[in-house]
Amino acid sequence: MIHHIDLSSVLRRSVCALYSNLVTRPTGVAVRSEIEQLVADCPGRTLTVIDFTHVGLLDYSCADEVVAKLLLKCDGYFVFRGLHEAHIDAIETTLARYDLALVVEQLDGSARLVGTVGDAERLAWQMVHRWGRADAPTLAATLGTAAPEAERLLDTLSTRRLLVRLNSIYLPIGSLQ
Protein backbone atom coordinates (compact mmCIF):
# COMPACT_ATOMS: atom_id res chain seq x y z
CA MET A 1 0.00 0.00 0.00
CA ILE A 2 1.26 3.47 -0.86
CA HIS A 3 0.50 6.59 1.14
CA HIS A 4 1.04 10.12 0.05
CA ILE A 5 1.28 12.58 2.93
CA ASP A 6 1.37 16.29 2.21
CA LEU A 7 3.25 17.61 5.25
CA SER A 8 1.90 21.13 5.02
CA SER A 9 -1.67 19.75 5.19
CA VAL A 10 -0.75 17.65 8.21
CA LEU A 11 0.85 20.71 9.81
CA ARG A 12 -2.24 22.86 9.31
CA ARG A 13 -4.57 20.09 10.43
CA SER A 14 -2.65 18.97 13.50
CA VAL A 15 -1.15 22.23 14.77
CA CYS A 16 -2.51 25.44 13.29
CA ALA A 17 -4.32 26.28 10.06
CA LEU A 18 -2.11 29.34 9.59
CA TYR A 19 1.29 27.68 9.83
CA SER A 20 3.43 26.88 6.81
CA ASN A 21 6.78 26.40 8.56
CA LEU A 22 7.89 23.27 10.36
CA VAL A 23 9.56 24.88 13.35
CA THR A 24 9.72 24.04 17.07
CA ARG A 25 9.79 20.66 18.71
CA PRO A 26 6.15 20.56 19.88
CA THR A 27 5.07 21.21 16.28
CA GLY A 28 7.31 18.37 15.12
CA VAL A 29 5.88 16.00 17.74
CA ALA A 30 2.30 16.84 16.71
CA VAL A 31 3.03 16.34 13.01
CA ARG A 32 4.91 13.07 13.57
CA SER A 33 2.12 11.73 15.78
CA GLU A 34 -0.38 12.28 13.00
CA ILE A 35 1.90 10.61 10.43
CA GLU A 36 2.39 7.64 12.77
CA GLN A 37 -1.37 7.33 13.13
CA LEU A 38 -1.90 7.44 9.36
CA VAL A 39 0.74 4.76 8.83
CA ALA A 40 -0.62 2.61 11.67
CA ASP A 41 -4.09 2.72 10.10
CA CYS A 42 -2.78 0.84 7.07
CA PRO A 43 -1.99 -2.84 7.64
CA GLY A 44 0.75 -4.73 5.82
CA ARG A 45 3.89 -3.48 4.10
CA THR A 46 3.47 0.20 3.34
CA LEU A 47 5.40 2.82 1.43
CA THR A 48 4.78 6.35 2.62
CA VAL A 49 5.75 9.32 0.48
CA ILE A 50 6.34 12.33 2.73
CA ASP A 51 5.90 15.44 0.61
CA PHE A 52 7.67 18.63 1.74
CA THR A 53 6.73 20.61 -1.39
CA HIS A 54 4.58 23.18 0.44
CA VAL A 55 6.68 23.38 3.60
CA GLY A 56 8.52 26.68 3.98
CA LEU A 57 11.12 26.34 6.69
CA LEU A 58 12.27 23.21 8.49
CA ASP A 59 14.43 23.78 11.55
CA TYR A 60 16.69 21.25 13.26
CA SER A 61 14.26 20.52 16.10
CA CYS A 62 11.44 19.76 13.71
CA ALA A 63 13.71 17.74 11.43
CA ASP A 64 14.62 15.65 14.45
CA GLU A 65 10.99 15.02 15.40
CA VAL A 66 9.37 14.73 11.96
CA VAL A 67 12.10 12.84 10.11
CA ALA A 68 14.64 11.14 12.40
CA LYS A 69 12.20 10.05 15.10
CA LEU A 70 9.68 8.97 12.47
CA LEU A 71 12.28 6.61 10.99
CA LEU A 72 13.19 5.35 14.46
CA LYS A 73 9.66 4.79 15.71
CA CYS A 74 7.61 3.91 12.68
CA ASP A 75 7.59 0.68 10.65
CA GLY A 76 7.30 0.69 6.88
CA TYR A 77 9.18 2.34 4.06
CA PHE A 78 9.52 6.06 3.45
CA VAL A 79 10.43 8.24 0.49
CA PHE A 80 10.87 11.98 0.99
CA ARG A 81 9.85 14.34 -1.79
CA GLY A 82 9.86 18.09 -2.47
CA LEU A 83 12.91 18.87 -0.33
CA HIS A 84 14.96 21.97 -1.01
CA GLU A 85 18.59 22.48 -0.06
CA ALA A 86 17.93 23.94 3.39
CA HIS A 87 15.49 21.12 4.23
CA ILE A 88 18.19 18.61 3.32
CA ASP A 89 20.74 20.49 5.40
CA ALA A 90 18.55 20.25 8.52
CA ILE A 91 17.68 16.62 7.82
CA GLU A 92 21.28 15.53 7.19
CA THR A 93 22.38 17.17 10.43
CA THR A 94 19.77 15.36 12.45
CA LEU A 95 20.21 11.97 10.71
CA ALA A 96 23.92 12.07 11.51
CA ARG A 97 23.09 11.99 15.24
CA TYR A 98 21.50 8.54 14.88
CA ASP A 99 23.48 7.13 11.91
CA LEU A 100 20.26 7.08 9.90
CA ALA A 101 19.70 7.45 6.17
CA LEU A 102 16.68 7.88 3.92
CA VAL A 103 15.66 7.98 0.29
CA VAL A 104 14.91 11.33 -1.33
CA GLU A 105 13.01 11.60 -4.60
CA GLN A 106 14.47 14.52 -6.54
CA LEU A 107 12.64 16.95 -8.81
CA ASP A 108 13.52 14.94 -11.93
CA GLY A 109 12.11 11.78 -10.35
CA SER A 110 15.50 10.20 -9.65
CA ALA A 111 16.35 9.00 -6.15
CA ARG A 112 19.30 9.70 -3.88
CA LEU A 113 20.38 8.68 -0.42
CA VAL A 114 20.67 11.30 2.30
CA GLY A 115 22.27 10.62 5.67
CA THR A 116 24.89 8.27 7.02
CA VAL A 117 25.75 5.53 4.53
CA GLY A 118 29.10 3.84 3.90
CA ASP A 119 30.69 4.10 0.46
CA ALA A 120 30.20 0.41 -0.35
CA GLU A 121 26.56 0.47 0.75
CA ARG A 122 25.95 3.61 -1.28
CA LEU A 123 27.45 2.03 -4.38
CA ALA A 124 25.36 -1.12 -3.91
CA TRP A 125 22.23 0.98 -3.49
CA GLN A 126 23.01 2.93 -6.66
CA MET A 127 23.47 -0.32 -8.60
CA VAL A 128 20.13 -1.67 -7.46
CA HIS A 129 18.48 1.61 -8.42
CA ARG A 130 20.11 1.60 -11.82
CA TRP A 131 19.07 -1.98 -12.54
CA GLY A 132 15.62 -1.77 -10.94
CA ARG A 133 16.29 -5.00 -9.04
CA ALA A 134 19.28 -7.10 -8.05
CA ASP A 135 20.39 -10.20 -6.24
CA ALA A 136 23.62 -10.81 -4.38
CA PRO A 137 25.43 -12.86 -7.09
CA THR A 138 24.74 -10.18 -9.74
CA LEU A 139 25.93 -7.41 -7.49
CA ALA A 140 29.01 -9.42 -6.43
CA ALA A 141 29.97 -10.00 -10.07
CA THR A 142 29.65 -6.30 -10.85
CA LEU A 143 31.51 -5.10 -7.80
CA GLY A 144 34.14 -7.82 -8.11
CA THR A 145 33.49 -8.93 -4.57
CA ALA A 146 32.45 -12.18 -2.91
CA ALA A 147 28.74 -13.04 -2.93
CA PRO A 148 28.47 -13.13 0.90
CA GLU A 149 29.88 -9.60 1.03
CA ALA A 150 27.38 -8.41 -1.61
CA GLU A 151 24.59 -10.10 0.33
CA ARG A 152 25.73 -8.41 3.54
CA LEU A 153 25.60 -5.01 1.83
CA LEU A 154 22.14 -5.67 0.43
CA ASP A 155 20.86 -7.01 3.74
CA THR A 156 22.18 -3.97 5.57
CA LEU A 157 20.36 -1.69 3.14
CA SER A 158 17.22 -3.76 3.48
CA THR A 159 17.41 -3.72 7.30
CA ARG A 160 17.79 0.05 7.13
CA ARG A 161 14.69 0.14 4.91
CA LEU A 162 16.60 1.70 2.04
CA LEU A 163 15.85 -1.32 -0.18
CA VAL A 164 13.05 -3.87 -0.12
CA ARG A 165 13.93 -7.54 0.06
CA LEU A 166 11.65 -10.06 -1.65
CA ASN A 167 13.17 -13.51 -1.03
CA SER A 168 16.58 -13.29 -2.74
CA ILE A 169 15.75 -10.17 -4.79
CA TYR A 170 16.31 -6.59 -3.64
CA LEU A 171 14.23 -3.73 -5.02
CA PRO A 172 14.51 0.06 -4.77
CA ILE A 173 11.81 1.30 -2.44
CA GLY A 174 10.73 3.85 -5.01
CA SER A 175 9.75 0.94 -7.26
CA LEU A 176 6.86 0.16 -4.91
CA GLN A 177 5.13 3.33 -6.12
Place this chain on the structure above:
Amino acid sequence: MTHVIPVPTSLDDASFEQVLGPLAALAPEEKVLLDARHTRFASPYGLIGLLTVAQSRATKPELVPPEDHDVASYWARTGFYQHADGLFDLRGPGSRTRAGGDSQVLLEITPVVQSSDVHSVVDRIQERAQKILSKELSIDAQASIRFVMTLSEVCQNIVEHAGRGGWVAVQTYKWQKRLGRRVVQIAVADAGIGFRRSLESLPGRQPPAPGDRWDDGTALEEAVIRGVSRFRDRGRGQGLAGARNFLGKWSGKLSIRSGTARIAIVPSWDEDTPLLEDLALFPGAQVQITIPERTAASAAA
Protein backbone atom coordinates in the same frame (compact mmCIF):
# COMPACT_ATOMS: atom_id res chain seq x y z
CA MET B 1 17.46 55.00 48.78
CA THR B 2 17.47 54.71 44.98
CA HIS B 3 20.69 53.63 43.28
CA VAL B 4 21.30 55.49 40.02
CA ILE B 5 23.05 53.48 37.33
CA PRO B 6 24.05 55.38 34.20
CA VAL B 7 23.37 53.59 30.93
CA PRO B 8 26.45 53.92 28.68
CA THR B 9 26.39 56.40 25.81
CA SER B 10 26.81 53.48 23.47
CA LEU B 11 24.95 50.44 24.78
CA ASP B 12 26.03 47.17 23.19
CA ASP B 13 27.12 43.72 24.33
CA ALA B 14 30.46 44.94 25.68
CA SER B 15 29.25 48.10 27.43
CA PHE B 16 26.23 46.31 28.87
CA GLU B 17 28.63 45.01 31.51
CA GLN B 18 28.71 48.58 32.88
CA VAL B 19 25.01 48.17 33.71
CA LEU B 20 25.29 44.62 35.01
CA GLY B 21 28.28 45.30 37.25
CA PRO B 22 26.62 47.79 39.62
CA LEU B 23 23.29 45.93 39.44
CA ALA B 24 24.80 42.63 40.50
CA ALA B 25 26.08 44.26 43.65
CA LEU B 26 22.55 45.23 44.70
CA ALA B 27 19.92 42.99 46.26
CA PRO B 28 16.95 42.40 43.88
CA GLU B 29 14.57 44.37 46.10
CA GLU B 30 16.73 47.51 46.22
CA LYS B 31 15.48 50.52 44.28
CA VAL B 32 17.30 51.22 41.05
CA LEU B 33 17.09 53.99 38.47
CA LEU B 34 18.65 53.36 35.07
CA ASP B 35 19.60 56.69 33.58
CA ALA B 36 19.70 56.51 29.77
CA ARG B 37 19.36 60.26 29.18
CA HIS B 38 22.74 60.48 27.50
CA THR B 39 22.58 57.21 25.59
CA ARG B 40 23.10 57.80 21.87
CA PHE B 41 23.26 54.26 20.54
CA ALA B 42 21.73 50.98 21.66
CA SER B 43 22.05 47.62 19.95
CA PRO B 44 19.20 45.07 20.10
CA TYR B 45 21.34 43.22 22.68
CA GLY B 46 21.47 46.33 24.84
CA LEU B 47 17.76 47.07 24.57
CA ILE B 48 16.48 43.61 25.36
CA GLY B 49 19.20 43.35 28.00
CA LEU B 50 17.56 46.27 29.79
CA LEU B 51 14.20 44.47 29.65
CA THR B 52 15.64 41.27 31.13
CA VAL B 53 17.39 43.23 33.85
CA ALA B 54 14.06 44.78 34.83
CA GLN B 55 12.43 41.36 34.69
CA SER B 56 14.94 39.99 37.19
CA ARG B 57 14.45 42.75 39.80
CA ALA B 58 12.06 42.20 42.71
CA THR B 59 11.34 45.94 42.88
CA LYS B 60 10.28 47.57 39.64
CA PRO B 61 13.21 49.74 38.53
CA GLU B 62 12.90 53.24 37.11
CA LEU B 63 14.20 54.17 33.67
CA VAL B 64 14.87 57.59 32.23
CA PRO B 65 14.85 57.21 28.41
CA PRO B 66 17.27 59.03 26.08
CA GLU B 67 16.85 62.79 25.79
CA ASP B 68 17.88 62.90 22.16
CA HIS B 69 14.73 62.83 20.06
CA ASP B 70 16.19 60.67 17.28
CA VAL B 71 17.49 58.12 19.75
CA ALA B 72 14.20 58.02 21.67
CA SER B 73 12.39 57.70 18.36
CA TYR B 74 14.58 54.72 17.43
CA TRP B 75 13.86 53.08 20.78
CA ALA B 76 10.16 53.55 20.08
CA ARG B 77 10.58 52.04 16.61
CA THR B 78 12.11 48.89 18.07
CA GLY B 79 9.05 48.51 20.31
CA PHE B 80 11.15 49.00 23.43
CA TYR B 81 8.73 51.28 25.33
CA GLN B 82 5.80 49.00 24.64
CA HIS B 83 7.55 46.18 26.56
CA ALA B 84 9.31 48.41 29.07
CA ASP B 85 6.05 49.96 30.17
CA GLY B 86 5.10 47.15 32.52
CA LEU B 87 8.63 46.38 33.66
CA PHE B 88 9.97 49.87 34.44
CA ASP B 89 8.57 53.02 35.92
CA LEU B 90 9.34 55.18 32.91
CA ARG B 91 10.37 58.72 33.79
CA GLY B 92 10.44 61.80 31.60
CA PRO B 93 8.94 62.56 28.19
CA GLY B 94 11.27 60.29 26.17
CA SER B 95 9.06 57.23 26.53
CA ARG B 96 6.20 59.06 24.78
CA THR B 97 8.31 59.73 21.69
CA ARG B 98 6.68 58.37 18.57
CA ALA B 99 8.48 56.01 16.24
CA GLY B 100 9.92 57.58 13.12
CA GLY B 101 12.75 57.66 10.58
CA ASP B 102 14.21 54.98 8.35
CA SER B 103 14.09 51.56 9.82
CA GLN B 104 16.75 48.92 9.58
CA VAL B 105 14.82 46.95 12.17
CA LEU B 106 14.31 43.50 10.73
CA LEU B 107 12.34 42.32 13.73
CA GLU B 108 11.08 44.62 16.47
CA ILE B 109 11.57 43.53 20.06
CA THR B 110 9.29 40.52 20.27
CA PRO B 111 8.43 38.48 23.35
CA VAL B 112 9.11 34.75 23.26
CA VAL B 113 7.22 32.77 25.87
CA GLN B 114 5.85 29.71 24.11
CA SER B 115 6.32 27.72 20.91
CA SER B 116 3.63 29.65 19.05
CA ASP B 117 5.73 32.79 19.57
CA VAL B 118 8.58 31.13 17.66
CA HIS B 119 6.21 30.42 14.76
CA SER B 120 5.14 34.05 14.88
CA VAL B 121 8.78 35.29 14.86
CA VAL B 122 9.64 33.04 11.91
CA ASP B 123 6.56 34.08 9.95
CA ARG B 124 7.20 37.77 10.55
CA ILE B 125 10.87 37.79 9.66
CA GLN B 126 10.90 35.42 6.72
CA GLU B 127 9.82 37.78 3.98
CA ARG B 128 11.67 40.82 5.31
CA ALA B 129 14.83 38.82 5.95
CA GLN B 130 14.95 37.47 2.43
CA LYS B 131 14.58 40.94 0.92
CA ILE B 132 16.98 42.81 3.18
CA LEU B 133 19.61 40.09 3.54
CA SER B 134 19.90 39.55 -0.17
CA LYS B 135 19.72 43.26 -1.09
CA GLU B 136 21.96 44.72 1.58
CA LEU B 137 24.15 41.87 2.75
CA SER B 138 24.43 39.81 -0.45
CA ILE B 139 23.28 36.76 1.44
CA ASP B 140 21.59 34.35 -0.96
CA ALA B 141 18.12 32.88 -0.53
CA GLN B 142 19.31 29.52 0.85
CA ALA B 143 21.49 31.25 3.42
CA SER B 144 18.57 33.51 4.38
CA ILE B 145 16.58 30.38 5.11
CA ARG B 146 19.42 29.11 7.33
CA PHE B 147 19.50 32.49 9.03
CA VAL B 148 15.82 32.10 9.95
CA MET B 149 16.45 28.48 11.06
CA THR B 150 19.15 29.78 13.40
CA LEU B 151 16.79 32.41 14.73
CA SER B 152 14.14 29.77 15.33
CA GLU B 153 16.55 27.57 17.28
CA VAL B 154 17.89 30.31 19.55
CA CYS B 155 14.32 31.43 20.31
CA GLN B 156 13.37 27.86 21.17
CA ASN B 157 16.15 27.77 23.74
CA ILE B 158 14.14 30.30 25.73
CA VAL B 159 10.97 28.23 25.56
CA GLU B 160 12.70 24.96 26.42
CA HIS B 161 15.35 25.99 28.92
CA ALA B 162 14.81 29.41 30.44
CA GLY B 163 11.78 28.68 32.59
CA ARG B 164 10.38 32.13 31.82
CA GLY B 165 9.82 34.28 28.77
CA GLY B 166 12.40 36.39 26.99
CA TRP B 167 12.77 38.61 23.95
CA VAL B 168 14.27 38.60 20.49
CA ALA B 169 15.17 41.46 18.14
CA VAL B 170 16.95 41.65 14.78
CA GLN B 171 18.60 44.68 13.19
CA THR B 172 20.94 45.50 10.34
CA TYR B 173 23.75 48.09 10.65
CA LYS B 174 26.62 49.55 8.75
CA TRP B 175 29.77 48.82 10.74
CA GLN B 176 31.87 51.30 8.86
CA LYS B 177 34.74 51.73 11.35
CA ARG B 178 34.91 48.23 12.69
CA LEU B 179 34.38 46.18 9.56
CA GLY B 180 33.60 48.51 6.66
CA ARG B 181 30.58 46.40 5.89
CA ARG B 182 26.95 45.96 6.82
CA VAL B 183 26.00 43.36 9.41
CA VAL B 184 22.82 41.79 10.66
CA GLN B 185 22.50 41.15 14.38
CA ILE B 186 20.17 38.84 16.25
CA ALA B 187 19.81 39.37 19.98
CA VAL B 188 17.95 36.97 22.22
CA ALA B 189 17.79 37.23 26.00
CA ASP B 190 15.89 35.92 28.96
CA ALA B 191 16.12 36.29 32.71
CA GLY B 192 15.56 32.57 33.27
CA ILE B 193 17.67 29.92 34.95
CA GLY B 194 20.71 30.18 32.68
CA PHE B 195 22.83 27.46 31.06
CA ARG B 196 24.47 26.05 34.20
CA ARG B 197 21.25 25.48 36.11
CA SER B 198 19.57 24.14 32.99
CA LEU B 199 22.30 21.51 32.54
CA GLU B 200 22.27 20.71 36.26
CA SER B 201 18.62 19.73 35.88
CA LEU B 202 19.59 16.84 33.54
CA PRO B 203 17.94 13.79 35.15
CA GLY B 204 20.50 11.54 36.81
CA ARG B 205 23.33 13.99 36.37
CA GLN B 206 26.07 13.28 38.85
CA PRO B 207 27.50 16.17 40.84
CA PRO B 208 31.04 17.04 39.75
CA ALA B 209 33.79 14.98 41.37
CA PRO B 210 35.94 16.81 43.95
CA GLY B 211 38.48 18.89 42.08
CA ASP B 212 36.50 18.85 38.83
CA ARG B 213 35.67 22.26 37.46
CA TRP B 214 31.97 23.03 37.13
CA ASP B 215 30.81 26.61 36.73
CA ASP B 216 29.05 28.91 34.26
CA GLY B 217 32.05 28.81 31.91
CA THR B 218 32.15 24.99 31.73
CA ALA B 219 28.36 24.88 31.34
CA LEU B 220 28.61 27.22 28.34
CA GLU B 221 31.44 25.15 26.86
CA GLU B 222 29.41 21.96 27.25
CA ALA B 223 26.31 23.45 25.62
CA VAL B 224 27.95 25.48 22.85
CA ILE B 225 31.06 23.47 21.98
CA ARG B 226 29.96 19.92 22.82
CA GLY B 227 26.23 20.23 22.13
CA VAL B 228 25.19 18.92 25.57
CA SER B 229 21.55 19.44 26.50
CA ARG B 230 19.62 18.91 29.70
CA PHE B 231 17.52 16.34 27.84
CA ARG B 232 18.82 12.79 27.45
CA ASP B 233 17.36 12.55 23.95
CA ARG B 234 20.16 12.19 21.35
CA GLY B 235 18.32 14.56 19.04
CA ARG B 236 18.69 17.43 21.47
CA GLY B 237 21.42 20.05 21.40
CA GLN B 238 21.30 20.43 17.62
CA GLY B 239 20.09 24.01 17.62
CA LEU B 240 23.29 25.66 18.76
CA ALA B 241 25.37 23.14 16.78
CA GLY B 242 23.42 24.06 13.65
CA ALA B 243 23.83 27.75 14.39
CA ARG B 244 27.60 27.30 14.79
CA ASN B 245 27.77 25.44 11.52
CA PHE B 246 25.87 28.18 9.68
CA LEU B 247 27.94 30.94 11.29
CA GLY B 248 31.15 29.13 10.39
CA LYS B 249 30.18 29.18 6.71
CA TRP B 250 29.23 32.86 6.78
CA SER B 251 32.03 34.18 9.04
CA GLY B 252 29.44 35.01 11.65
CA LYS B 253 29.99 35.56 15.32
CA LEU B 254 28.10 33.93 18.18
CA SER B 255 28.37 35.05 21.79
CA ILE B 256 26.44 33.74 24.75
CA ARG B 257 26.46 35.32 28.20
CA SER B 258 25.01 33.37 31.10
CA GLY B 259 25.64 33.52 34.84
CA THR B 260 29.13 34.88 35.33
CA ALA B 261 30.62 33.78 32.01
CA ARG B 262 30.50 34.60 28.33
CA ILE B 263 31.57 32.36 25.47
CA ALA B 264 32.15 33.49 21.90
CA ILE B 265 32.75 31.77 18.59
CA VAL B 266 35.03 34.38 17.11
CA PRO B 267 35.48 34.82 13.34
CA SER B 268 38.71 36.10 11.80
CA TRP B 269 37.41 39.70 11.48
CA ASP B 270 36.91 40.04 15.24
CA GLU B 271 39.30 40.04 18.18
CA ASP B 272 36.98 39.07 20.99
CA THR B 273 38.02 36.72 23.80
CA PRO B 274 36.58 33.20 23.38
CA LEU B 275 35.77 32.74 27.07
CA LEU B 276 35.34 35.41 29.73
CA GLU B 277 34.73 34.39 33.33
CA ASP B 278 34.15 36.03 36.70
CA LEU B 279 31.82 38.61 35.19
CA ALA B 280 28.97 40.22 37.09
CA LEU B 281 26.10 37.78 37.60
CA PHE B 282 23.41 37.75 34.95
CA PRO B 283 20.77 35.19 35.93
CA GLY B 284 19.52 34.12 32.50
CA ALA B 285 21.08 33.99 29.06
CA GLN B 286 21.94 36.62 26.45
CA VAL B 287 22.73 35.50 22.93
CA GLN B 288 24.08 37.67 20.14
CA ILE B 289 24.65 36.57 16.56
CA THR B 290 26.37 38.85 14.06
CA ILE B 291 26.57 38.05 10.35
CA PRO B 292 28.56 40.36 8.09
CA GLU B 293 27.77 41.36 4.54
CA ARG B 294 29.10 38.98 1.92
CA THR B 295 31.70 40.65 -0.27
CA ALA B 296 33.81 39.19 -3.06
CA ALA B 297 36.83 39.24 -0.74
CA SER B 298 35.02 37.57 2.17
CA ALA B 299 33.53 34.93 -0.13
CA ALA B 300 37.00 34.12 -1.50
CA ALA B 301 38.42 33.89 2.04
